[in-house]
Amino acid sequence: MRLPRLFLVPVLASLTLAAQEPTLAGTWNQTKADDIAAAIQVTVADMNFIKRPIARGRLTKLNPAYKKVAITLTDKEVLVKFDEREPIHMPADGKSAPWTREDGDKFQVAAQVTKGQLVQTFKNEDGERTNVFQLSPDGRSLRLTATVKSPQLPKPLTYSISFGR
Numbered sequence: 001m002r003l004p005r006l007f008l009v010p011v012l013a014s015l016t017l018a019a020q021e022p023t024l025a026g027t028w029n030q031t032k033a034d035d036i037a038a039a040i041q042v043t044v045a046d047m048n049f050i051k052r053p054i055a056r057g058r059l060t061k062l063n064p065a066y067k068k069v070a071i072t073l074t075d076k077e078v079l080v081k082f083d084e085r086e087p088i089h090m091p092a093d094g095k096s097a098p099w100t101r102e103d104g105d106k107f108q109v110a111a112q113v114t115k116g117q118l119v120q121t122f123k124n125e126d127g128e129r130t131n132v133f134q135l136s137p138d139g140r141s142l143r144l145t146a147t148v149k150s151p152q153l154p155k156p157l158t159y160s161i162s163f164g165r
Contacts, residue, residue, distance in 0.1 A: 022139020024118050025073045028163030031141070033065035036159050043157040055153065063146065065161055071118065071133070078111040080120060080131075090120070126150055140165060 040059045044052045064083075072079040074092065081087035090111035091097055099109040105124065112119040116135040122128060127150030134143045141164050148157040 022116070022135055022137070023073070024071050024113070024116070024133060024135050024142065026165060027068065027070045028142045028165060030065065030067045030161060031164045032162040034159040034161070036063055036065055039157055039159040043153060043155055046154040051152075059148070059157060063148065063157065063159070069142070069144065069163060073113060078113060078118065088120070096123070127152070
């Protein structure tokens with residue numbers, strides 16, 4: 001009787017581990033990033049010579065290649081923390097909530113979580129930013145694709161950053 005139990009316990013433990021879905025939650029470290037400066041240059045290239053350096057400087061300041069992202073998912077809220085910045089708190093039900101960035105700019109921020117994906121949106125009178133976090137099928141990597149749109153820009157700024165556990 002003891003031999004079957006010794007065999008059954010490891011089998012059940014491995015089934016439990018195999019049944020666990022990969023999760024977005026956790027701390028992720030950058031493994032690769034697009035050339036954000038080049039993406040910014042492409043975005044502002046068609047602007048006039050007066051507005052171009054202003055837009056380039058602002059986009060460069062607001063779009064760093066984050067080194068680390070921590071995601072926390074609960075029934076009530078979604079938290080996203082980039083590098084050493086304060087976490088961004090969003091309702092888990094997808095509704096928007098007010099948020100103020102460190103520089104004082106105010107936004108409405110929302111999060112939509114589906115299996116293997118988190119879509120985070122920031123909106124204010126200057127435009128909007130969408131962060132799409134996509135989990136790899138094996139759960140070992142996370143890709144952030146950021147898109148920044150504004151009436152002041154001739155086209156959206158888009159770039160990606162990849163993270164690993």
